[in-house]
Amino acid sequence: MIKRPFFAITKPKLRGSRIWGLPKEVLAEVPLPKKVTFLVKGPFPKVAELMIGVGDRVRTGQKVRLATDRGDYFISSVTGTISSLSPYSGYMGQANTAVSVNVTEKDQGDDEFSRVAKDVSLQNALKYLASLPGAPDFGSLVSSKPPLEALVVTGVDSDLLVTKNQFVVDTEAEGLKQGIETLKKISGIQRIILLVPNYLKVKAEKTGAEVKAMDPLYPSTLPRMVMKNLFGKAVPVGKRCEDLGIGFVSAEAVVALHKAFSEGQVPIHKLVTVIKKEGSTVQARARIGTPVKDVLNALNIETSQGDRVVLGGPMAGLALFSEEAPVLADTEAILVQDKAQIVPGSDTHCVNCGECVKVCPAKMPVNMLIRYLENGRFEEAAQGYDLLSCIECGLCTYVCIVRIPIFQYITLGKQEVARIRSAEEAHA
């Protein structure tokens, strides 16, 4: 944990970690787990529409559709039998469907994708590669209006201590080069920018792509800050980066895309940075769907009552209530914190110290905003105090002298505003 320096007249400088010449063996392989779980977005399908059931067999690399009335699918990363199907409530009540698979020892490959893999097209990517490691958003390539002008391949990691994407740039330069070509081919977008931290610039340039190097000073690694600092475009409130013609895809996904088409098999291994209790990091390679518990066991990391396990980095990750939760396609990191490192929040009022206002990259009046949010006045917070400008970096909460969970209040506020507004539209 980076503490406040003794002299703290300037803003905190939180620089992302780097992977200076790490020996290759830090890449730890997580053995095949006994059970894996896949999460598919969307509410649990109607029973009549279900296409799979408990006891069905799935093969490695097989595309498994959930329901007849929806296109949603997952790619099974193991061979085994489905052991359970259940609704799963995710972050902020997001509805998901969880599918658990009991793993049999031997992998049996599925050849559905290999039969079509010669046709390197967006159609096939949409059809088979939606749950590629790194979770690329192929949908935005099709649906964005106006169409995307440029794609940013992120070789920087947005959160602190996470080094997964940098690791990919460092170790898989060739795959990245080929992947960028594949990406150009399927998307038809000619401008592909490889975004890397300064120290990887030379390596990144070998890919032949347009390289932009940056100082990975948090939160300038977040997409909305990249838009502002690198492209000079501030994303308007209520819009996404894609609405301004720029899409983001992680370096890991680009390499996986190349592997998928060149090898004719959907990649099923996910790279995650595991941040240990004492702050050191290890890259772990696990099947998508592996329970976090198995990853930690493989690395000999012990947790005990009262510790915290987070999917993601220290600033913007999601805390888990159970180690049974799976590593997902979009999981960047696993952070393990000892109970002694946990700084509890408090319900004290804001004292107006102004640290949050000073540190906010979106220049929001956080001190006023939190007063409205604490009292449940979400609509006023959105209209008068820029609630919706928040880029969700978490710095306000990091510096808060009375330790108010500001970030949580903000996400709650955003969700409530969206709910109020959609209800108003429905009744208009």
Place this chain on the structure above:
Amino acid sequence: MLNEKLLVGSHAPYWHNGISIREKSYHTLLAALPAVLMGIYQFGVPALRVMALSISCAMLWELILNRVMRRPVTIGDGDAAVIGLLFGMLLPATAPWWVVVLGTAVAVTVGKWIYGGLGGNPLNPALVAIATLIISYKGVMDLDQAYLNYDFSFPAADPLKAVKALGTAAVARYSLTGLLMGQQVGGVGTIFALGLMVGGLYLILRGLIRWEISLSYIVGVLVTAYAFNLVHPDKYAGPWFHLLAGYTLLGAFFLITEYSSSPVNLIPMLIFGAGAGVMTILIRNIGGFTDGVVFAILLFNIANPLLDKIRPRALGRSK
């Protein structure tokens, strides 16, 4: 299920930079120490008595109010101690015990808790108490009367009062070095200008107070005092005298920078500080009170919410 290991769930971020109100309070106490020690050195045991009584009374009132209002006990965060400290620093060393008890009661109750406690106060609690005393009890805050029984090696008259009565002729009796080194009568913690500057600088470097407010306040005082001095050099004292005499430096570093009664955006901070600085000199030179710091800061405390509406446009907001 009962034996299952429970993890701590909470919202991001999972890091904190470690700052707390307790740390801020204790470092404020530390920063004030040089000035307070000089006060005790100059005025002796009575000064120590005032400080000790003031801090302990303020904490006691806080504890009583915690109990009465059924809130968690908050004396541990040191905020009450800071209120007591600042109130004690403003008092003359000979202040009777009931002034301290009453004053801290006003500071903690009317200044802080009726607004809901820490962070709710629109005015600086210590200044609310001092203002109440100045208005309610004539003579309690009169420095000339307070130190009648002392035998100082320096002029024992309140410098600001002397200047107000006699014009610049009185200034000659005070050397700037003397004022800087605590050779003046005043509140227990207000006489040692150098000590206050060192303490203030410490708080600024630690990032515990907003330097923009302190700086603009000092600039406001200096510029206004200089302008007055330029027009009537024989009637109004110069800027350096005003900076070093009275409550100016305690105000600049410890009072005006109180968190919840001051703005947080850059332009409002500059207006707030400079405005209070100008107002201080206006009150001193042409107002009815000897020292303008108390009322100037209180006045701008009231303007704070309005001033803080001037703020930069947030990311992604159109005009």
